Amino acid sequence: DRDDGYRLWLKYDLIKDASQRATYARSAQFIALSGNTPVLKTAAEELQAGLQGLLGKAVPIVTSAGNKTGGIILTTRADLPTRNDEGYQITGKQNITVSGRTDAGVLYGAFALLRQLQTGQPISGLSLISNPKIQLRMLNHWDNTDGSIERGYAGSSLWNWYELPERIDPRYRDYARANASIGINGTVVNNVNASSRFLTAEYLEKVAALANVFRPYGIKIYLSVYFPAPKTIGGLKTADPLDPEVNKWWADKATEIYKLIPDFGGFLVKANSEGQPGPQDYNRTHADGANMLAKALAPHKGIVIWRAFVYKADGKADRFKAAYEEFQPLDGQFDKNVIVQVKNGPIDFQPREPFSPIFGVMPKTPLGMEFQLTQEYLGFATHLVYEAPIFKECLDSDTYVTGKNSTVAKVIDGSLHAYPLTAIAGVANTGSDRNWTGHPLAQANWYAFGRLAWDHSLSSEALANEWVKMTLTTEPASVKTITDMLLKSRDIYVNYNTPMGLSRPWTGAHFAPEPWQNRSSRPDWTAIYYHRADSLGLGFDRTAKGSNALAQYRPEVQQQWNNPETCPLPYLLWFHHVPWTKKLSTGRTLWDELCTRFYTGADSVGWLQKQWAQVKKDVNPETFDNVAGRLATQQKEAIWWRDAWVLYLQEFSRQPIPAPFKKPE
Ligand code: GCW
Numbered sequence: 001d002r003d004d005g006y007r008l009w010l011k012y013d014l015i016k017d018a019s020q021r022a023t024y025a026r027s028a029q030f031i032a033l034s035g036n037t038p039v040l041k042t043a044a045e046e047l048q049a050g051l052q053g054l055l056g057k058a059v060p061i062v063t064s065a066g067n068k069t070g071g072i073i074l075t076t077r078a079d080l081p082t083r084n085d086e087g088y089q090i091t092g093k094q095n096i097t098v099s100g101r102t103d104a105g106v107l108y109g110a111f112a113l114l115r116q117l118q119t120g121q122p123i124s125g126l127s128l129i130s131n132p133k134i135q136l137r138m139l140n141h142w143d144n145t146d147g148s149i150e151r152g153y154a155g156s157s158l159w160n161w162y163e164l165p166e167r168i169d170p171r172y173r174d175y176a177r178a179n180a181s182i183g184i185n186g187t188v189v190n191n192v193n194a195s196s197r198f199l200t201a202e203y204l205e206k207v208a209a210l211a212n213v214f215r216p217y218g219i220k221i222y223l224s225v226y227f228p229a230p231k232t233i234g235g236l237k238t239a240d241p242l243d244p245e246v247n248k249w250w251a252d253k254a255t256e257i258y259k260l261i262p263d264f265g266g267f268l269v270k271a272n273s274e275g276q277p278g279p280q281d282y283n284r285t286h287a288d289g290a291n292m293l294a295k296a297l298a299p300h301k302g303i304v305i306w307r308a309f310v311y312k313a314d315g316k317a318d319r320f321k322a323a324y325e326e327f328q329p330l331d332g333q334f335d336k337n338v339i340v341q342v343k344n345g346p347i348d349f350q351p352r353e354p355f356s357p358i359f360g361v362m363p364k365t366p367l368g369m370e371f372q373l374t375q376e377y378l379g380f381a382t383h384l385v386y387e388a389p390i391f392k393e394c395l396d397s398d399t400y401v402t403g404k405n406s407t408v409a410k411v412i413d414g415s416l417h418a419y420p421l422t423a424i425a426g427v428a429n430t431g432s433d434r435n436w437t438g439h440p441l442a443q444a445n446w447y448a449f450g451r452l453a454w455d456h457s458l459s460s461e462a463l464a465n466e467w468v469k470m471t472l473t474t475e476p477a478s479v480k481t482i483t484d485m486l487l488k489s490r491d492i493y494v495n496y497n498t499p500m501g502l503s504r505p506w507t508g509a510h511f512a513p514e515p516w517q518n519r520s521s522r523p524d525w526t527a528i529y530y531h532r533a534d535s536l537g538l539g540f541d542r543t544a545k546g547s548n549a550l551a552q553y554r555p556e557v558q559q560q561w562n563n564p565e566t567c568p569l570p571y572l573l574w575f576h577h578v579p580w581t582k583k584l585s586t587g588r589t590l591w592d593e594l595c596t597r598f599y600t601g602a603d604s605v606g607w608l609q610k611q612w613a614q615v616k617k618d619v620n621p622e623t624f625d626n627v628a629g630r631l632a633t634q635q636k637e638a639i640w641w642r643d644a645w646v647l648y649l650q651e652f653s654r655q656p657i658p659a660p661f662k663k664p665e
């Protein structure tokens with residue numbers, strides 16, 4: 001089946017075990033749906049299609065259960081004891097009732113019920129309630145008008161701007177189904193390095209056409225905006241956020257948008273960041289810029305998501321500190337419908353980063369999380385890296401801002417500071433490739449992101465396990481093998497790529513090893529800026545003797561990291577410049593430990609290949625070959641990484657490569 005990859009985790013293949021099937025079928029003889037709103041219809045139709053596939057039998061949709069039993073009732077109930085509007089409840093024995101306070105709740109409940117069947121769980125006798133912990137669960141697409149995707153590795157954009165609004169690619173609907181199935185309720189369709197064309201009448205019509213497709217799936221559309229748009233497409237002389245004409249231009253633009261898209265979500269903004277213009281060009285603050293847009297959107301209930309990804313082209317400064325320095329002083333100055341969106345780490349989606357020190361220090365400003373699903377720094381669509389452990393590591397980090405157990409998750413779900421708005425975004429890894437994500441196993445990153453956005457307490461393992469069962473195979477031995485591969489993949493990558501707190505050994509494309517690179521268009525875009533290798537040692541000193549970035553964290557956090565003797569090895573070189581011959585807690589010197597990690601990391605890709613070979617009989621042949629080919633490439637490239645780092649660093653360390661490892665040719 002060449003469409004194996006296209007169908008993602010919504011395969012709904014016939015359940016092999018006939019008695020299992022019969023058990024499910026007894027509880028799924030009909031679907032009763034009283035309402036007929038678009039979202040409820042979606043729920044019923046998806047459930048019907050799913051049951052048809054999984055059980056191999058047609059299940060009718062009826063308007064009422066009457067006195068029949070053995071069916072599924074979909075219903076909204078305003079008094080439901082869910083915690084919020086999108087939560088759902090599944091209960092019942094004689095009939096299974098899936099309810100929500102709103103249509104969206106019912107939709108999520110329907111997908112949850114399907115998931116029970118897809119993963120071999122009971123559907124009858126359930127009594128469960130589930131609520132999303134975060135309100136806005138979004139994908140951010142870095143897609144351009146010309147169909148290219150910034151940092152996209154799975155083909156070109158899903159949106160065929162030229163064909164829109166007239167031709168609606170059926171794929172838009174499948175995109176919406178996939179997102180709704182994991183609880184995603186918003187999507188920003190264009191790049192944060194935004195073209196102002198998206199705000200023209202011509203493009204707004206195209207965007208509205210997409211919004212129409214997404215609406216029945218409970219998904220709102222958002223746009224990234226180019227801050228100087230009043231100049232570039234509005235004909236004004238300035239884009240100064242305090243200029244009345246500029247304000248009016250944005251207010252009128254908002255009105256125009258809402259006429260076309262009444263439930264438009266709002267704007268995402270990258271400003272005064274990496275050369276993008278912004279309010280600072282007019283000596284105004286981020287708050288001035290965000291509030292101007294917030295005022296334009298407020299009458300329509302739209303929101304502004306303002307990114308905190310800022311740093312200056314300064315080779316002397318520590319980029320790690322920049323976002324905190326620019327944003328923390330603005331706490332309390334943002335309008336009510338503004339969310340500040342922060343990347344998980346202080347630098348930029350590195351394979352392993354400490355959590356961003358902003359989390360926790362802006363109690364009066366809702367902070368949203370930005371994770372990156374697309375593998376910009378994780379080997380593109382070739383290397384296997386299951387990202388749930390990256391997300392969990394950040395969410396579970398303790399900021400200590402209001403004492404122990406002030407986790408990042410509690411900051412962004414609003415529970416720590418009672419934020420009125422909460423948000424989490426994943427920079428999408430989707431594209432026009434038939435299987436959506438290029439690497440078939442990278443679908444797991446999209447899936448896990450959505451599920452964690454809904455409930456950040458789910459474990460990486462549980463999510464890997466359910467994704468594998470829904471997507472690849474339900475054979476227990478193979479489920480276990482693939483889950484294990486996924487769970488180990490991130491550490492394997494880190495070991496050969498950026499062990500012990502190394503970061504950003506790239507310039508340009510962010511793919512091939514370039515740790516030697518000390519020339520670039522910006523002094524802070526060299527590799528040497530980040531790793532600081534010299535004849536004495538390696539790593540970026542962020543203690544009081546160095547940049548003192550550690551001072552941005554609470555004392556309890558500083559204490560974990562500021563002593564090189566006790567700093568956990570995964571973070572060591574993030575915070576310390578460590579001598580090559582320094583003995584570490586493993587009993588090895590820094591140099592020997594680095595070599596050990598580079599070599600074992602590269603070797604472990606061989607282990608991944610062996611594991612994958614074992615699941616061949618249980619996995620779709622095309623998917624099997626696709627992954628096997630990518631793993632072979634990954635093996636070759638992991639050796640490049642190992643050798644590039646080892647040979648380069650050896651020029652500084654002047655130490656032999658420890659036995660049993662062999663010097664590269
Ligand atoms: O990681 C960097 C990327 C840029 C990206 C930027 C950002 C969209 O290399 O391609 O631009 O982050 O997040 O704004």
